Amino acid sequence: MIDLSNIKAPGWQRLVLELSSPASDDRQYLARLVASLGQVSAARQAVFFHVPRSTDEAASPMIEARALMLWPAGTGASAGSVSLEPAAGTIEHELEARSAARTAANTRNVGVFGLDREDGLYDGGQGKGYLIAVPVFDGLPQQAGNPELRGVVTLFLDQRSRQAVQATLAIVELVAGYVYTHALGQLLNKSRQASAALDLATRLIASINGANSFKGAAIQLVNDLARQVAAERVALGWISGGKRPRGSIRSRVIALSDTEHMDRRMAMAQKIEAAMDECLDQEQAILYPAPPTQGDQADYVLSQAIVHSHRELAARDATAKVASIPVRAEGRVVGVVTIEATSVGHIDVGSIELLQATLDLVGPVLEIRRSDDRNLALRTYDWGLKTAGWLVGPKNTLSKVVGLVVFVALMLAIFVKVPYRVGSPMTIDPRHPRNISMPFDGVIESLGEGVDAGASVKTGQLLVQLDTTDLRLRALDTESEILQYQKQADEARKKPDGQSETQQYEARVRQAEAKLALLRTRIEQATITSPIDGTIIAGDLKDKVKAAVELGTPLMRVADVRDMLVIAQVDDRDIRFLKPGTTGQVTLKAEPAREYAFTVETIVPLSQAKEGRNVFEIRCTLHNPPGYLRPGMEGRAKFDIDKRSVASIASRRIVDVARLWIWW
Numbered sequence: 243m244i245d246l247s248n249i250k251a252p253g254w255q256r257l258v259l260e261l262s263s264p265a266s267d268d269r270q271y272l273a274r275l276v277a278s279l280g281q282v283s284a285a286r287q288a289v290f291f292h293v294p295r296s297t298d299e300a301a302s303p304m305i306e307a308r309a310l311m312l313w314p315a316g317t318g319a320s321a322g323s324v325s326l327e328p329a330a331g332t333i334e335h336e337l338e339a340r341s342a343a344r345t346a347a348n349t350r351n352v353g354v355f356g357l358d359r360e361d362g363l364y365d366g367g368q369g370k371g372y373l374i375a376v377p378v379f380d381g382l383p384q385q386a387g388n389p390e391l392r393g394v395v396t397l398f399l400d401q402r403s404r405q406a407v408q409a410t411l412a413i414v415e416l417v418a419g420y421v422y423t424h425a426l427g428q429l430l431n432k433s434r435q436a437s438a439a440l441d442l443a444t445r446l447i448a449s450i451n452g453a454n455s456f457k458g459a460a461i462q463l464v465n466d467l468a469r470q471v472a473a474e475r476v477a478l479g480w481i482s483g484g485k486r487p488r489g490s491i492r493s494r495v496i497a498l499s500d501t502e503h504m505d506r507r508m509a510m511a512q513k514i515e516a517a518m519d520e521c522l523d524q525e526q527a528i529l530y531p532a533p534p535t536q537g538d539q540a541d542y543v544l545s546q547a548i549v550h551s552h553r554e555l556a557a558r559d560a561t562a563k564v565a566s567i568p569v570r571a572e573g574r575v576v577g578v579v580t581i582e583a584t585s586v587g588h589i590d591v592g593s594i595e596l597l598q599a600t601l602d603l604v605g606p607v608l609e610i611r612r613s614d615d616r617n618l619a620l621r622t623y624d625w626g627l628k629t630a631g632w633l634v635g636p637k638n639t640l641s642k643v644v645g646l647v648v649f650v651a652l653m654l655a656i657f658v659k660v661p662y663r664v665g666s667p668m669t670i671d672p673r674h675p676r677n678i679s680m681p682f683d684g685v686i687e688s689l690g691e692g693v694d695a696g697a698s699v700k701t702g703q704l705l706v707q708l709d710t711t712d713l714r715l716r717a718l719d720t721e722s723e724i725l726q727y728q729k730q731a732d733e734a735r736k737k738p739d740g741q742s743e744t745q746q747y748e749a750r751v752r753q754a755e756a757k758l759a760l761l762r763t764r765i766e767q768a769t770i771t772s773p774i775d776g777t778i779i780a781g782d783l784k785d786k787v788k789a790a791v792e793l794g795t796p797l798m799r800v801a802d803v804r805d806m807l808v809i810a811q812v813d814d815r816d817i818r819f820l821k822p823g824t825t826g827q828v829t830l831k832a833e834p835a836r837e838y839a840f841t842v843e844t845i846v847p848l849s850q851a852k853e854g855r856n857v858f859e860i861r862c863t864l865h866n867p868p869g870y871l872r873p874g875m876e877g878r879a880k881f882d883i884d885k886r887s888v889a890s891i892a893s894r895r896i897v898d899v900a901r902l903w904i905w906w
Contacts, residue, residue, distance in 0.1 A: 257278055257281075257282065257417070258420075260274060260278065261274060261275065261278055261417070261420040261423065261424075262420070262423055264427050264431070265424065267541070267542070268392075268424075268428075269542075271421075271424045272290060272311065272378070272392070272393075273311055273324040273326075275378070275395070275417075275418070275420065275421060275424075276288050276289075276290045276311050276313050276324055276395055277313050277323070277324050278417055278420075279376065279395055279397060279414055279417055279418065280313040280314070280397065282413050282414065282417050283374065283397045283399065283410050283413065283414050284399070284410070285374075285397040285398055285399050286334065286371075286398045286399070286400060287312070287313070287314070287333070287334050287397075287398040288312075288313040288395060288396070288397050288398075289309050289311065289312055289313075289328070289333055289339055289395070289396050289398075290309070290310050290311035290312075290378075290393050290394075290395050291307040291308065291309055291310070291339070291340065291343035291393055291394045291395075291396065292307065292308045292310050292392075292393045293307045293343055293344060293347035293391065293393065293394055294306075306340070307340045307343040307344055307347070307394070309327075309328050309333060309336075310326065310327065310393065311324050311325070311326060311328070312324065312325045312328035312332060312333065313325075334398055335357060335370075335373065335398060338355065338357060338373055339373060339396040339398070341355075342355045342373045342375040342394075342396050343375055343393075343394040343396055345375065346375035346376070346377050346394045347377060347391055347394050350377055350391065351377070352374065352375065352376050352377065352411065352414070352415055352418075353374070353375045354372055354373070354374050354375075354407060354411060355372065355373045355374075355375065356370075356371075356372055356373075357370035357371050357372065357373060358370045370401065371398060371399050371400050371401050372398075372399045372401075372402075372407060373396055373397065373398055373399070374396070374397040374399065374410070374411060374414055375394050375395075375396050376394065376395045376396075376397070376414055376415070376418045377391055377393075377394050378391070378392045378393050378394065378395060378418060378421055379391055379392060379421065379422075380392045380425065392421075395418070397414065440603070442470065442596070442600045443599075443600045443603035443604050445466070446463060446466055446467070446600065446604050447603070447604060447607050449462050449463070449466050450462050450463050450604070450607065450608070450611070451607070453611075455611075455615055456608070456611045456612045456614070456615040457496065457497070457615075459608065459611045460478050460480075460496050460497035460608070461497045461502070463478060463497065463604065463608070464476040464477065464478050464497045464498060464499040464579075465499050465500065467499070467579065467581070467597075468499040468500070468581075471581060471583065471589065471593060471597070472583065473499070473581045473582060473583040473589070474562075474582050474583055474584055475498065475499055475500075475581075475582040476498075476499040476579065476580070476581050476582075477495050477497065477498050477499070477514045477518075477579070477580045478495070478496055478497040478498075478569075478577060478578075478579055479493035479494060479495050479496065479514070479515060479518040479577055479578045479579075479580065480493070480494055480496050480576065480577040480612070481493055481494075481522070481575070481576055481577060492519055492522055493515055493518035493519055493522060493577070493578055494515065495511055495514055495515055495518075498511075513551070513554055513555045514555065514580055516551040516554070516555075517551040517552050517554075517555050517564065517566055517580050518566060518578040518580055519551070520548060520549070520550065520551040520552065520566070521566035521567070521568055521578045521580075522568070522575060522578060523548075524547055524548060525568060525575055526543065526547065526568070527544065527547075527565065527566065527567045527568065527594050527597075527598055528544070528547045528548075528549060528552055528565065528566045529541075529544050529547070529549075529563070529564075529565045529589070529590075529591070529594055530549040530552035530553055530555075530556055530563065530564045530565070531563070532544060532545050532547065532549055533545050533590075533591050541591045544591065544594065552564045552566065555580075555582070556582070559584065561584050562582060562583070562584060563581075563582070563583045563584070563589040564580065564581070564582050565580070565581045565583075565589050565594055565597075566578055566579070566580045566581075567579045567581070567594065567597050567598050567601055568598075568601075569601045569604070569605040569608065570601070570602055570605050571605040571606045571608070571609035572606070572609070573636070574636075576605060576608075576609055577605070577608070579597070579601060581597075627639050627640060627643075630642075630643045634646065654888065655887060655888040655889040655892070656887055656888075656889050657887065658887065658888065659885040659886055659887050660885065660886070660887075660888060660891070661882060661883075661884075661885055662883045662884055662885060662886040662890075662891050663826070663880040663881060663882055663883060664812065664816040664819055664820070664880070664881045664883055665878060665879065665880050665881075666810045666811055666812045666813065666816070666857075666860075666878075666879050666881075667810070667811055667876065667877075667878060667879070668808050668809060668810040668811070668828060668876070668877055668878065668879040669808075669809050669874060669875065669876050669877075670806050670807070670808065670809075670830075670864075670871060670872070670873055670874065670875040670876075670877075671806065671807050671809050671873055671874075672776075672779070672801030672802060672803060672805065672806055672807070672873050673801075673802070673805045673806065673807050674774075674801065674802065674805070675779070675799055675800070675801040675873075676773050676774055676776070676799065676800045676801065677796060677798075677799050678705065678706075678770060678773075678781070678796070678797045678798040678799070678800065679794050679795060679796050679797060680791045680792060680793055680794060680795040680796075680797060681708075681764065681767040681768075681770075681793070682764055682767065682793050683790070683791070683792050683793050684708045684709060684768065684790070684791065685708065685709040685788060685789065685790050685791070686706060686707075686708060686709070686783060686786050686787050686788065686789060686791060687707045687708055687709040687710075687768075687787075687788070688706075688707045688787060689705070689706055689707070689783055689784070689787065690703060690704035690705050690706065690707070691704070693705050693706070693778065693783075694778065694782065694784075695778055695779070695780065695781060695782045696777065696778060696779075697777070697778050698776070698777050698778075699772040699775070699776065699777070699778060699800060700772060700775050701771075701772055701773065701774055701775050702771045702772065703771060703772045704769065704770075704771055705770045705771055705772055705778075705797075705798060706770040706783065706797055706798070707768065707769055707770070708767075708768035708769075708770070709768070710764075710765045710768045713761050713764050713765050713768070714761075714765065716761055717758055717761040717762060717765070720754050720757050720758040720761060721758060723750075723754045724751055724754045724755055724758065727747050727748075727750040727751040727754060728747075728751055730747045731744050731747035731748050731751060734746075734747055770797070772800055773800065774800060774802065775802065776800045776801050776802040776803065777800065777801065777802070777803045778798055778799070778800055779799050779800070779801050779803070779872075779873050779874075780796075780798065780799035781796070781797055781798030781799055783797060783798070801873060803871070803872065803873065806864055806867055806871055806873070807843070807861050807862065807863065807864070808828055808840050808860075808861070808862035808863075808864050808879060809859060809860070809861060809862075810859070810860040810862060810879040810881075811850075811852060811857040811858075811859065811860075812857060812858050812860050812881075813855060813856070813857055814849055814855075814856040814857065814858060815895075815898065816881075817845070817858050819881070819883045820842060820845060820860060820881055821842065821845070822842050822843065822844065822845065823841060823842060824841070824842040824881055824882065824883075825839065825840070825841055825842075825881075825882050826839070826840055826841075826842075826862070826879060826880050826881040826882050827839055827840070827879075827880050827882075828840055828862075828864065828877055828878070828879045828880070829877050829878050829880075830875055830876070830877040831875070831876050831877050832870070832875060832877075833868070834877075836868075838864060838865065838866065838867065838868070839864075839865045839866070840862040840863060840864045840865060840879070841862060841863050841865070842860055842861075842862050842881070843861050843862055843863045844860075844861040845858060845859075845860055845861075846858060846859040846860070846861070860879075862879070
């Protein structure tokens with residue numbers, strides 16, 4: 243028996259271990275796959291091409307394949323290294339390689355192409371070599387439908403026999419199948435992360451739901467997170483209403499782990515808020531120190547983030563780690579969680595992904611708690627913005643709504659015509675009021691029965707009885723004087739020279755008779771009666787009975803309240819629109835909910851100065867007046883002019899003033 247133990251294995255165990263080990267991202271695993279395909283096929287060069295997808299079969303041959311990876315990397319590079327974005331001229335047989343990649347992408351099958359002739363496959367002859375094009379798919383093979391094509395790996399082989407090419411092709415297809423192992427591992431990692439995030443989010447939601455307020459829920463959240471990740475400090479910042487005003491600190495620290503009261507004026511709080519703003523500006527998680535771009539702990543997105551404020555926050559300790567993770571709800575960032583930890587804390591790329599998934603579940607719950615703590619007016623405002631967002635879109639909703647409302651209002655004001663009405667204050671007055679005054683200086687003896695303000699009276703009904711005692715005594719005295727003067731005139735008439743004396747006594751008789759007639763007239767006037775059927779609308783004389791009253795003093799006012807007028811005081815700037823017959827409506831202060839129609843009867847052609855403006859008195863007939871109408875009631879009168887646009891009505895005063903200024 244011959245001992246053949248010194249025969250070396252081709253390193254399949256190492257290859258399987260490398261292709262089965264997890265990778266931080268797809269880019270890193272594709273680099274491993276390209277290097278492994280190049281090594282197992284003993285190729286001179288392996289290139290990974292990205293072939294854009296096209297639904298047009300006629301145009302698909304014209305799609306340009308783009309080289310993303312090249313193995314080996316070049317001189318001086320370690321074995322198995324792959325260069326990204328290879329430079330032009332470094333790919334051997336580049337045109338043939340691109341053509342092979344396009345063909346494999348269209349057929350979605352592995353292809354072998356000879357470089358010496360178009361049909362030189364498996365001919366066993368001598369030539370320049372072969373190109374093997376291997377399509378690389380994304381996803382799992384058991385998924386329904388055609389899996390998405392990630393790219394094509396082309397392998398440039400030296401000239402070899404047909405049997406060797408067949409063996410190489412089998413090995414290449416076997417190694418290319420390991421891409422599904424990576425997809426399965428990625429799916430498993432996502433499932434584990436989702437399960438862990440769901441478990442952590444469940445515990446956090448259960449704890450914050452036990453709090454009585456949003457403030458308590460925020461404190462409970464940061465305390466639980468600090469224990470979960472062994473962090474030194476966890477802070478939660480919130481944005482009021484999800485809006486971020488420009489030019490100011492947009493996030494506000496509302497909770498700090500193991501701290502009940504915090505002063506935002508502290509330098510530490512301001513640094514935390516600056517780090518939160520940095521996260522808000524980029525709308526992504528931030529980790530400091532930033533992870534590398536390659537390796538097991540690589541993360542391209544986190545490595546490219548701006549970390550100036552996070553660096554300042556971590557400057558106190560060389561071993562400090564700072565991470566900021568956005569809190570999202572309803573598709574927008576509503577807050578930020580900033581975590582500070584030392585080397586003991588579990589802050590790495592994996593924990594960032596876990597915390598981001600967790601906070602995406604916790605964020606909507608926190609937003610609901612915050613909304614529940616707000617007053618009804620603010621909640622109504624947010625509901626209105628959300629409702630309006632369905633109409634105008636979720637971004638800049640308030641500005642869009644305001645602009646839309648202004649535009650619609652402007653169009654309505656310009657093109658829609660409404661009745662134009664001139665307004666003025668008005669009062670209700672009787673058409674023919676009668677004023678009763680004192681006929682002479684005298685004393686009020688008594689009032690008529692039932693005579694009082696507001697009482698109805700008939701024509702000739704006694705209103706006021708004046709005291710006539712003095713008038714009657716003076717009338718008797720005057721009558722005696724008349725008799726005396728008549729006797730003296732008769733005696734003078736009997737004398738021969740008594741003609742002149744007779745004339746004197748006769749003149750005195752006439753004078754006394756006139757005085758007596760005046761006294762009798764005043765006695766008749768002492769009985770004051772109602773001149774018309776109506777109502778006493780003014781005059782309460784109960785306190786003036788037996789009191790002396792001077793001549794001309796108003797006693798009562800009687801009017802027929804069934805026939806009333808609307809007396810409007812119209813500004814002289816609006817008088818040109820009115821004429822007899824103009825209609826309108828009046829609203830009384832006693833019943834502002836109802837309107838009563840009227841028609842202009844008379845325009846008094848004399849202006850009056852009233853309250854610093856010139857007004858004209860307009861007398862109008864009221865149609866179907868209410869039963870409670872009383873003289874002196876006030877209200878507002880509106881005169882119907884014509885139909886005009888709202889813009890014309892609103893700008894009429896301004897236009898009139900401008901015309902006066904221009905004319906002056």
